[in-house]
């Protein structure tokens with residue numbers, strides 16, 4: 206197999222990344238639905254798109270190929286047979302069984318769209334009033350099919366690890382269908398089909414999201430145990446990777462983080478920016494250095510050993526082999542700057558090469574500190590994108606790193 210994916214670290218030079226440009230789905234957030242849709246405010250779409258375009262341009266200026274998932278989905282749905290099958294599956298995932306009148310209505314309605322309009326519609330959602338009140342079953346919200354406003358956080362519905370990926374079962378209903386779109390692309394798109402290992406499908410009981418998965422090096426993962434990722438899921442993933450001849454992973458460090466919307470994934474509080482340098486939100490460390498962790502290691506005999514750890518620096522030293530570790534604190538560790546900048550993804554750096562990152566411009570205290578620690582920082586505008594509670598790392602799924 207010629208692999209289509211190669212991600213063996215968090216910091217190797219980034220060559221290809223998966224994005225989603227924010228679309229009309231953001232205009233379908235209302236104050237009443239905001240909480241359920243996992244937003245804390247309603248972004249101004251036009252500005253969010255301009256900011257996202259500038260982010261993508263920054264990536265391209267740095268030599269990164271930008272792939273758009275909506276384009277890959279459209280490529281696949283150009284095939285009429287796959288389109289009809291997938292539309293049916295998509296409607297079913299929204300809760301309408303194939304033998305119901307609403308299912309038939311939706312199917313008939315969506316059949317009338319061109320491929321690119323259909324893709325935009327799948328993300329934007331379908332309103333009841335698009336049906337001239339022909340519906341037989343009354344529904345409580347203005348939407349028959351909810352919008353997918355979180356789709357621009359492409360990091361979460363899957364996690365690329367090595368030459369394969371997990372296709373994730375997501376925690377909240379509003380994000381569940383996002384990974385169906387990843388599955389479609391990985392199954393049918395010629396660039397990926399047959400060229401990727403699937404470590405874990407979405408047909409599982411336990412939840413895991415990509416924002417929790419960090420590749421410390423070619424044989425070590427750090428995974429957040431969070432609001433979104435259960436320990437059972439991480440143990441299952443570790444077991445699969447430890448056994449597979451196609452995976453080099455033999456160590457998984459599970460890090461327990463608080464269950465809250467501000468810290469929904471590990472990458473909201475911790476990222477890696479260089480071989481020995483990490484960003485860290487001090488608010489999750491007890492006494493400035495402790496956090497609950499479980500280290501799972503496969504010994505050469507194949508036996509898996511589990512151990513508890515609490516000292517973050519000592520444990521990172523243990524798993525990376527780096528002696529001189531540098532934790533760069535969000536907001537320079539000041540309690541006010543740190544919590545304000547963490548809220549706007551000040552810890553959520555996207556590393557594009559060892560010691561080189563993209564961050565939001567608004568987190569100026571954290572950005573200055575990164576520079577003082579020798580990191581090259583490319584800043585991007587962020588007044589609207591940040592309202593969805595995600596930063597540059599959340600908005601990218603690396604496909605290929607050196």
Ligand SMILES: NC(=[NH2+])NCCC[C@H](N)C(=O)O
Pocket residue numbers: 242243244355358360361380415416417469470472473593594595596598599
């Ligand atoms: N990898 C991340 N931190 N992603 C951020 C996702 C934000 C999104 N609103 C959610 O709650 O799901």
